[in-house]
Amino acid sequence: MTIITGRMIVSDPLHWCGIILAGGQSSRMGRNKAFLELEGKPVIEHVIDKMRACTDDLILITNDPEEYDHLGIQTACDVFPHQGPLAGIHAGMKNKEAEGYVVTACDTPYISVSIYQLLKASLVDNDIVIPTYAGRSHPLSGVYRRNLAQEIECLMEEGKRSMKALYEEGHTVYMDDFNGIDTEEVDLHFFNMNHPEDYDYAKSIKKRGKEQRQLNVNMIR
Numbered sequence: 187m188t189i190i191t192g193r194m195i196v197s198d199p200l201h202w203c204g205i206i207l208a209g210g211q212s213s214r215m216g217r218n219k220a221f222l223e224l225e226g227k228p229v230i231e232h233v234i235d236k237m238r239a240c241t242d243d244l245i246l247i248t249n250d251p252e253e254y255d256h257l258g259i260q261t262a263c264d265v266f267p268h269q270g271p272l273a274g275i276h277a278g279m280k281n282k283e284a285e286g287y288v289v290t291a292c293d294t295p296y297i298s299v300s301i302y303q304l305l306k307a308s309l310v311d312n313d314i315v316i317p318t319y320a321g322r323s324h325p326l327s328g329v330y331r332r333n334l335a336q337e338i339e340c341l342m343e344e345g346k347r348s349m350k351a352l353y354e355e356g357h358t359v360y361m362d363d364f365n366g367i368d369t370e371e372v373d374l375h376f377f378n379m380n381h382p383e384d385y386d387y388a389k390s391i392k393k394r395g396k397e398q399r400q401l402n403v404n405m406i407r
């Protein structure tokens with residue numbers, strides 16, 4: 187894949203697959219978060235569009251694949267159902283061959299292609315690159331190397347579901363400097379929707395003018 191940065195075009199040696207995690211319960215939202223409408227289309231379509239712009243291939247991991255048929259992208263089910271996001275990453279790696287994986291949740295309408303490009307560029311000498319923001323690490327916005335697939339399978343078999351357990355299995359680095367990316371774009375990248383109020387907030391973001399927007403950090407993961 188070719189990456190266009192602010193100043194130059196660089197050739198990316200890795201083949202990248204995007205893994206969209208959509209196997210959760212959406213219990214706090216009370217309905218499937220992926221299909222909430224924002225700006226005339228469901229959140230999942232916003233996510234797919236952004237992921238297409240920074241990967242060579244895509245897979246969506248859900249336990250209800252028929253619901254996503256009409257989107258025209260490959261889907262697969264968790265091999266370890268209802269075990270959380272790490273199981274979704276496992277299923278993505280199992281079903282799609284790639285050298286690097288870009289992960290996202292299905293409830294993040296405003297993810298930033300530029301942030302993912304920075305994370306990808308940092309994977310070269312590492313196995314995992316995790317962004318940190320507002321004092322927290324965000325593994326569901328991370329990038330991962332294929333060589334972790336076996337370790338993830340072992341963790342799942344041992345019933346270890348924590349993303350942090352995975353960090354110890356490879357060379358993990360954290361990124362908190364988003365190098366020239368607009369602060370609002372960074373804020374929005376880490377915005378996700380868990381509760382109906384988060385959805386209301388998401389709808390209000392684009393209605394308000396840029397200068398009036400004040401992202402409520404408490405609403406971020």
Ligand SMILES: Nc1nc2c(ncn2[C@@H]2O[C@H](COP(=O)(O)OP(=O)(O)OP(=O)(O)O)[C@@H](O)[C@H]2O)c(=O)[nH]1
Nearest residue numbers: 207208209210211212213214268269270274291292
């Ligand atoms: N494939 C897969 N994805 C999951 C699983 N659990 C959560 N996710 C996804 O991970 C992301 C973050 O999930 P959460 O918001 O923490 O959990 P959720 O189950 O979607 O929502 P709640 O039921 O309200 O906790 C979402 O995109 C979920 O769809 C799982 O077991 N398998």
